[in-house]
Amino acid sequence: MLNARPGVREETITKVQEAVGRLGYVRDTYAANLARQRQYRFVFVLPEGPSQFAIALEAALQEAFSSHFADRTVLKIVRIPAHDPHAIVQILQGLQHLPLDGVALMAPETPQVRDAVSRLKESGLAVVALASDLPNTKRDYFIGINSIAAGRTAGLLMGRFARTGGEILVATNSMRSRDSLERRLGFEAVISGEFKGLKVLPSVESFDNPTRMEEIVREVTATRRRLVGVYSMGSGNAAILRALRRSGRIDDLVVIAHELTPATRRALEENEIAALIAQNVGHLARSALRVLRNLCDDRPIFEAQERVRIEIILRENLP
Amino acid sequence: MLNARPGVREETITKVQEAVGRLGYVRDTYAANLARQRQYRFVFVLPEGPSQFAIALEAALQEAFSSHFADRTVLKIVRIPAHDPHAIVQILQGLQHLPLDGVALMAPETPQVRDAVSRLKESGLAVVALASDLPNTKRDYFIGINSIAAGRTAGLLMGRFARTGGEILVATNSMRSRDSLERRLGFEAVISGEFKGLKVLPSVESFDNPTRMEEIVREVTATRRRLVGVYSMGSGNAAILRALRRSGRIDDLVVIAHELTPATRRALEENEIAALIAQNVGHLARSALRVLRNLCDDRPIFEAQERVRIEIILRENLP
DNA sequence: GTTGAAAAGAGGTACGTTCCTCAGATACGC
DNA sequence: GCGTATCTGAGGAACGTACCTCTTTTCAAC
Numbered sequence: 001m002l003n004a005r006p007g008v009r010e011e012t013i014t015k016v017q018e019a020v021g022r023l024g025y026v027r028d029t030y031a032a033n034l035a036r037q038r039q040y041r042f043v044f045v046l047p048e049g050p051s052q053f054a055i056a057l058e059a060a061l062q063e064a065f066s067s068h069f070a071d072r073t074v075l076k077i078v079r080i081p082a083h084d085p086h087a088i089v090q091i092l093q094g095l096q097h098l099p100l101d102g103v104a105l106m107a108p109e110t111p112q113v114r115d116a117v118s119r120l121k122e123s124g125l126a127v128v129a130l131a132s133d134l135p136n137t138k139r140d141y142f143i144g145i146n147s148i149a150a151g152r153t154a155g156l157l158m159g160r161f162a163r164t165g166g167e168i169l170v171a172t173n174s175m176r177s178r179d180s181l182e183r184r185l186g187f188e189a190v191i192s193g194e195f196k197g198l199k200v201l202p203s204v205e206s207f208d209n210p211t212r213m214e215e216i217v218r219e220v221t222a223t224r225r226r227l228v229g230v231y232s233m234g235s236g237n238a239a240i241l242r243a244l245r246r247s248g249r250i251d252d253l254v255v256i257a258h259e260l261t262p263a264t265r266r267a268l269e270e271n272e273i274a275a276l277i278a279q280n281v282g283h284l285a286r287s288a289l290r291v292l293r294n295l296c297d298d299r300p301i302f303e304a305q306e307r308v309r310i311e312i313i314l315r316e317n318l319p
Numbered sequence: 320m321l322n323a324r325p326g327v328r329e330e331t332i333t334k335v336q337e338a339v340g341r342l343g344y345v346r347d348t349y350a351a352n353l354a355r356q357r358q359y360r361f362v363f364v365l366p367e368g369p370s371q372f373a374i375a376l377e378a379a380l381q382e383a384f385s386s387h388f389a390d391r392t393v394l395k396i397v398r399i400p401a402h403d404p405h406a407i408v409q410i411l412q413g414l415q416h417l418p419l420d421g422v423a424l425m426a427p428e429t430p431q432v433r434d435a436v437s438r439l440k441e442s443g444l445a446v447v448a449l450a451s452d453l454p455n456t457k458r459d460y461f462i463g464i465n466s467i468a469a470g471r472t473a474g475l476l477m478g479r480f481a482r483t484g485g486e487i488l489v490a491t492n493s494m495r496s497r498d499s500l501e502r503r504l505g506f507e508a509v510i511s512g513e514f515k516g517l518k519v520l521p522s523v524e525s526f527d528n529p530t531r532m533e534e535i536v537r538e539v540t541a542t543r544r545r546l547v548g549v550y551s552m553g554s555g556n557a558a559i560l561r562a563l564r565r566s567g568r569i570d571d572l573v574v575i576a577h578e579l580t581p582a583t584r585r586a587l588e589e590n591e592i593a594a595l596i597a598q599n600v601g602h603l604a605r606s607a608l609r610v611l612r613n614l615c616d617d618r619p620i621f622e623a624q625e626r627v628r629i630e631i632i633l634r635e636n637l638p
Numbered sequence: 639g640t641t642g643a644a645a646a647g648a649g650g651t652a653c654g655t656t657c658c659t660c661a662g663a664t665a666c667g668c
Numbered sequence: 669g670c671g672t673a674t675c676t677g678a679g680g681a682a683c684g685t686a687c688c689t690c691t692t693t694t695c696a697a698c
Contacts, residue, residue, distance in 0.1 A: 317631060
């Protein structure tokens, strides 16, 4: 009666509404779901490969289930080859014919992916972009941090940590990714605006090739004597750190990287990395589940709760 | 049958357990609570007065209720005069005769409070210490950050942000509080261990008197020409900031404070405060509720989820 | 073997909700 | 006014669990 059953008189509705307000009734969502035998069927689409981030996210989802947070949800995790838009599209297509309520998607933004997402939406699924936004698609929600703000935070830290003027190396996997572009944008804006003594060098890219990254960093450290800092915007931290250690200059450089992984944690503990910009993966996972559920029941989303914080991690506040 | 009903044969128990394992049965906590008409009755004991922290915490609790996080929970918030141990004890005594399942307590540690907490425990309540730990009591759990680590984090930030050697002022409400002691301890350990050029001055205390604090800070800034930084460990940020602004030196000092409040937020935005050490109040509230519930049902506590992070907030990553 | 008490388990009801069924109400055409 | 078709709303079963009651089983003492 409380639900929009077709064929209830207007008058009755208002009468019920009024009584509801008067008695202070609040619906017991859980009893409702129990009665309805509600199941939330979600798929999480994550990049394949040995991505520490995806591993951590999967662990966080596991955690959500073990703590009854994800009761009444059935979850499937699908891995996609992050750099093959065609394959991604194919996999997303396949989802349309599954009995499914929602999809959380972490994929680089390409025109093909955009189209595939829009088609998912049209087939009635709830879709959230995870960690990396997909603007200009019909995705319902984005859960992750603002890349520009993350870059600005890194820039501010770099500027304050660097004790002398000099050059900053910015390294990433690929500048074709929107996240990298935005991080650099934010980083550079702060450095050039507030720290005149620092100069940000052109970004170097590894294109998923650790050896290549190691080689580039080796060369830069060898030739750029005025180098004072390194900002690693994406994956490939291990290779960068290896090259920096070899160069013998790691203790004199301010290194700032993204995401807490076993490698970055160790480097932080060893004072090799000065600071880490991270997002709480557990929060990301829970947010995605909560938002997807709310979308399915078309209930409102509590924006404040879903805002993912840009965390700064130093040696002393490692979680 | 699944619950420890007295008078079930050993053999039957193991048989059931086995079947449970085999079928992969997981209890639907919510259906159980529905059947049992479970109500969790908690009291949150918070310091009275215009504490921004308490206000934020209250808002966070409100939020938990509105997002169905706190379903089946009835909550009462009680304010205590933080500096009157006798009154605190009296209020805690009063709780024992209420129909109650658990208490979350934020109170300075004194012998009287310790005793009162132990008595609460003995009357069968679940008790968690909130924000400020109460060791050497029978409290079940502490939800908050490690003060020594928080102090160390502030120390590391101060050391790296200060561009020249000099003196650091440490201000607090009262060094009689364990939190202040520990924060200073951690702060000093890092500074004296790693930043030889910096010298931490003896702590100054306001004893809940903003005017006094303002006066002290005014004097220190006027006389200590080598002052390079201020670490505000507790409340009283507004008074400290006021004095620093008057001194005309605020732009040359590295100011680090605790907790995100309207005042500290503004100062951060204005570049008056360099960094803030904070804890996520929303997380604190949800953790407290979750832990209390688990304690009541004596279910295990998921430590990793309840660990409160030491957040570092700069101008660029303000939430 | 009988008795009786205690232990074990089976069965039914209730929790707050949804959804289905069915009966009563209403409207409409003749 | 009557029959029929459509609306409306009331009533009950079910969801997964707990808890109470009642019957059956077990076991010790005689």
